Amino acid sequence: MTINDIARMAGVSKGTVSRVINNNPRGVSEETRQHILDIIERVGYVPNRMAGSITLARTKMLGLIIPDIQNMFFPQMVRGAEDCAMEHGYTLFLCNSDSNIQKEQQYLQAFIEKRVDGILINSCGERMEERLRRSIQKSNIPVVLLDRRSKDFPGAPGIFVDNEEGAYTGTCHLIDSGCTAICFLGGPEGVNTTAERFRGYRQALKESGISFRPEYVLYGSYSTLSGYERMKNILESELKIDGVFAGADIIAVGALRALRERQVSVPEEISVLGFDNIAISADLSPSLTTMAQPIYEIGYRAVSKLLAQIHRDPGCDRSEWMHTTLVLRESTQKGRGLK
């Protein structure tokens, strides 16, 4: 069933049908319009937009790559992206790279082959092949970064969060509540968010006159398992700590589990601070004090920015930084340090 069939059945030319399908401003008489619409309805015709997009040179598709769909942080971001895309008549191609550069590249290649109108990427952090990078560049498809920087797209604008500030605020909170031996349970070392949060952590220690101890700093991945294992390592070591700065809520989830298994009470013996404020954090026991990111909004604004790039709106290549806020819950004790 094609546009030709409809044209034939309606006794008009396919140009007219095309105008109807696309609500073309250059009107069609109300009479023929209805006539054509009726036929379309009756036979269940659906235009092949892919055919149209080859002429139009736009597909109304956006590609989005995230590293881990199972990390609750990302689905929430996706929701924001999705909502914005749908509001503007775009469909999102959501792909999960599994923090694997190979998959990330495969998806990027697929995006170009499918001629998406724009790409959003939360990169796994590893460098991609020069060949692909060039292809993307040549393809002229705008790219917007979400939440993470990328060495492969140094010029691309993005929506970021002020991680250093957030980590600083969070660490100060731990210190305020009496912690003096705070370990840093970070995500992957190669990702900028980890490094930025580390800087904020270190800065807070410095300003409070707490000496920095490298053995308190552990990297891993943004996963519950990583948090669990690193926390266990610490508990099994000689280190005596009284606070944990987790680089992400899911890391904190793992840490809390390890602490529970060791029967360490939180926050009485050890305070735990997360980062992200994912949905589950309020439901944990103890509920998690954390630095909340505007997760949904990051996704929403990223698509906004991407659409701006597509339309070459002014200011479309400026990055935006969003802010975090401290959410107090049970896993830390405000003011314990004052007693």
Added chain:
Amino acid sequence: MTINDIARMAGVSKGTVSRVINNNPRGVSEETRQHILDIIERVGYVPNRMAGSITLARTKMLGLIIPDIQNMFFPQMVRGAEDCAMEHGYTLFLCNSDSNIQKEQQYLQAFIEKRVDGILINSCGERMEERLRRSIQKSNIPVVLLDRRSKDFPGAPGIFVDNEEGAYTGTCHLIDSGCTAICFLGGPEGVNTTAERFRGYRQALKESGISFRPEYVLYGSYSTLSGYERMKNILESELKIDGVFAGADIIAVGALRALRERQVSVPEEISVLGFDNIAISADLSPSLTTMAQPIYEIGYRAVSKLLAQIHRDPGCDRSEWMHTTLVLRESTQKGRGLK
């Protein structure tokens, strides 16, 4: 940059370039092949697969609709689907309907317009417009159901779980551990999984000679909030219960929170059983006893089945039922009833 440009640069016809791009069995001499490949590499040409797919009448795209990307159950299912799709060179169009029939329909429409080769759907449960239903039918795009039945696609095969059996096993476990007043915190009433789990629950009660009490049965949605609110309702009522059958782990998460706020100890005073075994369940405190579903595999096999449908393999329209297994953790006490 098109196939014509490459042909011109290589001094061959575009037919030859096309053969190279697609690894066409009807060979091209190794010499020209390399020559063309070199040029492609050098100029960073990426073929426009959308143009090709209009001739081929296949896009190598699969559409997948899930109701809630923020319910950890689904991302895990998506992972399975994605892996299978990628292994076979297909890309997944993942869409989140937000349990909203309007969005679901919009996405389905988009799937047809984009001429995906197949559709996977975990429907929100509400009926869709007849018009759309007919279009899908006429489009001849194969449909496979995941986890949930759909009234709109009664004939479509699917990958399902034996929910009744699972709920029966789970409820028996609660009874075994001494519960006699077990409430049922279900998902949405309109979804078949809820109804099936209810049947298993009721059957277990019956066989144990525990009289069924309709006031113990509450429906809601598959969400933490729903579990929280329903549980609170029960706790604020006169009802004295000692067990909770939650229709999903995320419902159990909400229930556990409500219980904690009321200082009800789990499992000592009330046992809680979940359904799904999502990743977080093991990390909760108390960790959640639950009926594990082979979530990843549901997604994987659904895509397998869809590809089988696309290729018209034998047996491709038979549904498959998978089984659940009881995972014992801290939120219930095995054998408490024996003391």
Added chain:
DNA sequence: CTGAAAGCGCTAACAT
């Protein structure tokens, strides 16, 4: 092994 040409479904001038 390679080229030429027809056509996939649709859009967009340009006519009428």
Added chain:
DNA sequence: ATGTTAGCGCTTTCAG
């Protein structure tokens, strides 16, 4: 207001 026509980028016969 509507029809006609020339592509869009690619695949696929069919010749040579």
